[in-house]
Amino acid sequence: LKHAKECLSNRSKFFRLNAFIALADSSSMISRSLRSDHDTRNALSDKLIAIKDNICTDEFPTTAASGILKEFTSPYDATVVKQLRHAGATIAGKTNMDEFGMGSHSTHSHFGSVLNESLNGGVISAGGSSGGSAVAVATGQCWAALGTDTGGSVRLPAAYTGTVGFKPSYGLLSRWGVIAYANSLDTVGILSSTVRDARELFNTLNHHDPQDPTSLPVSTRNRLNSSTQSKPLRIGIPLEYNISTLQPPVRTAWLRALRVLQQKGHTLHPISLPATRHALSAYYILAPAEASSNLAKYDGVRYGSRAEGIDGTPSSVLFAKTRGEGFGAEVRRRILLGAFSLSAQAIDNYFIQAQKIRRLVQQDFDNVFSASNPLIAPSACGKESGVDVLICPTAPTTAPLLQELENQDPIGAYMNDVFTVPASLAGLPAISVPVSFGEKGGETAGMQVIGQYGEDGLVLDVAEQLE
Ligand code: GLN
Secondary structure, eight states: HHHHHHHHHHHHHHHGGGOOEEEEOHHHHHHHHHHHHTTTTTTTTTTTEETTTOOOSSSOOOOTGGGTTOOOOOSSSOOOHHHHTOOOOOOOOOOOOGGOOOOOSSSOOOTTTOOOTTTSSSSEOOOOOSSHHHHHHHHHHEEEEEEESSSSSSSHHHHHHHOOEOOTTTTSSSSSSSSOOOOTTTTEEEESSSHHHHHHHHHHHHHHOOTTTTTTOOOHHHHSSSOOSSOEEEEEEEEOOTTTTOOOOHHHHHHHHHHHHHHHOEEEEEOOOOTTHHHHHHHHHHHHHHHHHHHHGGGSSSSSSOOOOTTTSOHHHHHHHHHHSSSSSHHHHHHHHHHHTSSSTTTTTTTTHHHHHHHHHHHHHHBBSSSSOTTOOOOOOOTTTTBBBBEEEESSSSSBBBBBGOOOOOOHHHHHHTTTTTHHHHTOOOOEEEEEOOOOOOOOEEEEEEEEETTTHHHHHHHHHHH
């Protein structure tokens, strides 16, 4: 109950940051926590958890921060929400985000930007697209939050808010009831204050879901390497991530993280992932292509709020007006990009090439990890010269001032994802943890731990050592 009361008081204190689109009613939150306080059988029984607004809940509207879904309430809970409720958790509310998950600063929302405050009070980017979930955790408005990560949307907000952001291996957490952005990349992710909390939530959610056709089947889950860290590890440093535009504080935090791991007896090994430099371009072809197909159903007839005053007009006018009014500028840009790269004249040069790059990115990772990829070579034994995990920054800079972003062009915003998209393209587990770079502590930059497919436990272990 103490926890619920603290969250409620933080809720009024940080209301101005616009982290939530819908909030649970405070009296019902208190009465639920009171009830669950007495019920200690459940793992999450006294915990308040916030849910990103592209994950369906029957108790609140689910808008994906889009004008086109502003009146939508799902008739059911997503599987991940159901799992949380079964474990005794209380839903704190629905968090603000970039519309349909498209963006890196949580400024592309029908409900206004999410705000984040730096230690000296400046208004900075919350990261995106799960910025509302990250700010809700950072300001103690909930115990932990769910987000989604397609190309970095859990890890980047974690890095910008000093929280922990975990994107599990693709296919481990159910996507049933999660509004699709780019199906082949979408994952549900976790934002929390500590790695331990992230692990607890992950364990609650990591189960096969027969309702999600991309949920990893039990037989494959049994083959995954569930071992945790017991021996000194070989830590890989991807040289391609040491770009000239890496901000000095981020480089300092990277070096500090590597030193900590070395002091714990692990060894450091420079490695190369040559396809990394094409990963961002490939992502920004593939994700919009899938998005343009996914968003086709929001036409005001099958789904979505219909534009006013157009009854009786031809359906093409109805669709165009509804979609033109309902979608924000960034979403419209992605639909156009996707429709173009899938068109007959462009598909060979864009979509097909991007798919080839995706495969090269996957092979790059398989070449450096000591463990083989269980989805590709289930019985092959590992390479001795390989590394166990990779350590690299989550983003090239710390959170920029929101004001600086006003004149940023879309490509500038896409650049923020340069370090997060490779793990997304390959479906690998990756976590962002805050590592301090200042003398006095306080200021942090996000560092990523990336592991081989299915080695989520190991990734969490290493992240814990960086805290
Ligand atoms: N910023 C990236 C994009 O806009 C990632 C978004 C995400 O992971 N949902 O596509």
